[in-house]
Amino acid sequence: MTAPARLKASRARRPLQRLVQTLVGPAAFDFWASKLHPAWSWSRPLAKIVARHSESRDSVTLLLQPNRHWQGFRAGQHLNISAEIDGIRVTRSYSLSDTPRPDGRIAITVKAIEGGKLSRYLCTTARVGDVLDLGPAFGEMALPATPGGSLLFLAAGSGITPLMALIRNLAGQGMPVSLTLLYWARSREEVCFADELRRLAAQHRGFQVRFVLTRANAVADDECQGRIGAEQLSALVPDAVQRQVYACGPGGFVDTVRTLLAAQVPQFQAEAFTPPPRLIEESGTVQVTLAASGQTLSVPRGQSLLTALEAAGLQPASGCRMGICNTCACGKRSGTTRNLHTDVVQHEPVSALRLCVSSAASDLVLDL
Amino acid sequence: MTAKPANRPLSPEQLGHFAAELDALRARTAATLGQRDADYIRAIVAAVRYTGLAGRTLLFVGAIGGAFLPLLLWPACIAGTLLLALSKILENMELGHNVMHGQYDWMRDPHLDGKTYEWDIAGTGDNWRKTHNYQHHTWTNVRGMDDDVGYGLLRLFPEQRWKPFYLLQPAIAVIFAILFEWGVAIQDLRLGRWFAGKVNNATMREQFRPVGRKMAHQVVKDYVLFPLLAGPFFLPVLLGNIVANVLRNLWTYTIIFCGHFTADAETFAKASVAGESRGQWYLRQLRGSSNLAGGRLLNLLSGNLSHQIEHHFYPDLPANRYAAMAVEVREICSRYGQHYNTGSLPRQFGQVIWRILRHAFPSRPAEPLSAAASVASPLTGAQSSSA
Helix, strand or coil: CCHHHHHHHHHHHHHHHHHHHHHCHHHHHHHHHHHHCCCCCCCCCEEEEEEEEEEECCEEEEEEEECCCCCCCCCCCEEEEEEEECCEEEEEEEEECCCCCCCCCEEEEEECCCCCHHHHHHHHHCCCCCEEEECCCECCCCCCCCCCCEEEEEEEHHHHHHHHHHHHHHHHCCCCCEEEEEEEECCHHHCCCHHHHHHHHHHCCCEEEEEEECCCCCCCCCEEECCCCHHHHHHHCCCHHHCEEEEEEEHHHHHHHHHHHHCCCCEEEEEEECCCCCCCCCCCEEEEEECCCCEEEEEECCCEHHHHHHHCCCCCCCCCCCCCCCCCEEEEEECCEEECCCCCEECCCEEEEEHHHEEECCCEEECC | CCCCCCCCCCCHHHHHHHHHHHHHHHHHHHCCCCHHHHHHHHHHHHHHHHHHHHHHHHHHHHHHHHHHCHHHHHHHHHHHHHHHHHHHHHHHHHHHHHHHCCCCHHHCCHHHCCCCCCCCCCCCHHHHHHHHHHHHHHCCCECCCCCCCHHHCCCCCCCCCCCHHHHHHHHHHHHHHHCHHHHHHHHHHCHHHHHCCCCCHHHHHHHHHHHHHHHHHHHHHHHHHHHHCCHHHHHHHHHHHHHHHHHHHHHHHHHHHHHHCCCCCCCECHHHHCCCCHHHHHHHHHHHCCEECCCHHHHHHCCCHHHHHHHHHCCCCCHHHHHHHHHHHHHHHHHCCCCCCEECHHHHHHHHHHHHHHCCCCCCCCCCCCHHHHHHCCCCCCCCCCC
């Protein structure tokens, strides 16, 4: 459909939408729509799992069919995925591991993390036909509009996923660049996409791949061993400093890469993922970012967030100040809080954090 | 009426233990929230949807089918109206009221989000969250702070100053019951202040805008669009919707009035809540609230406000847990010598009607039962009332 035609169609739909909205409302619409098709919704992006296959010993690729509310993505981006586990919606970010496809389906590759709620659920419990909630795609890592020159991709563990999307994108364009991928994994069994990467390397002269194993011996020609370091890097990619570098992996890995290369290379893009902190400090201050108003302030740990925000000159909505009326509740996007009544520590993003009875235990991002 | 039950005076230390036991019960319950509670509230959502669909369908069948087969008209319309009323009662009480308290926020389901849920009633969810969740639940039965004490319309306690206007209250109470959702809708506008010239027209217009929008939405939905779907046979549908809304109004009014206006329910002076401890807060909630002893059907249809005491202790915990918690709450209250106000629906509502009738006429608070009880009362300055 052309853009004007789509606009016309959406204008024609509008009175009907208003009628439906008045008669049943979005919540009731979703209830009945889900009886007809599990991923139909009035306004929420949902996706049905249409296929799943094992990608390595502990990783699974899920192919998802999103509904019409999904806005699309760029290779290299990630998205929030939510699933309900024991009655509670759990949300985590995953990279989209494929490029945008003509059939609109999207793929995520998930590594089962020890103790990881959603990753274990997606890897072991989730079945074809199940429905997941999607957030909009986000993330800055992207290829230039017209890629060229020489590139170096550095991936560690599940950091391969966004880089895989970029590699597939480049391969789809006939590999217009000279690209080397160094991919660290603990063992051969944990390497994802090995066959496809080898096939692409054989097809495209400009693409080279090296699998770097940290807890296993290298056997194949394209395998080597050891943790990342200056010597290893210059041995494997002598012209590393002349390349545009893309790195993705755990925080420590990305920090090392940044120290080694960021200042010297023509272009450096990196994404780090870090598991939530498990050690909770009791004293000192944390940074609280208020996402809606774009402010960042420093507040003491252990104090009620409501009191702390008010002390900083803010006036968040509040009521009973004892945790019952829910007036001060606001969304928490990330960070760890402690309930002052129960001492229960919450690492998860939540939709309603009661500021009056919660204290910050780590840096926080709040929907204020 | 029965004599006021004596509550054992508690020392600050005993009150601390009382609060700690009630807090521990909260923590024990909160720690076990999970799939079972999610399944419960989703079953309620489904019941609301299916009874609503069945009710509206039967109304259409009665209206349209009844035009051709008169035998259908009354049975289908009556059954449709009752099912629609049942759907609205479940939606308002067990679903809307409880979800808007944030009881199911831990599920993080956007359709069950306490801050954004909008219910099927003339009043806005936002006004309710303010007048009910905050004002009523924080300042329960505190005169001058909890608007629900008579809703600025009725005199239910002798501590409220008598005016000749209250002689009309037996009639006003009935009209209020029939139009209850509209009363809830305008409660936060505090029109009395506007009539008295304390609020200017511009401010009132501003505050009325969301209220008017919600009222219009409800009127257009129930009294225009759904009847119009029946075309020329709109009248039975329109009447069915009106009756369903009124039945819901009468039921919610009955349940809510039983929660705080029974004979033993007490009100409190503003001064009594200054510097209130957690134990004193629990005690005030207990003395201001009354339960309904019925069974599972009454629990369901009252949105578990049959456990008004548990609801006031734990307004943010899922209501489907109140029945189980009530066993422990009652045991704790009896160990601390505190009266646990419960009774059948006819008994409790009979006491409410008595209050409405009795306090239409001038009345005075009873003298404190004994000097000792009043001095040792942890709710210093609290004036308990009895009918």
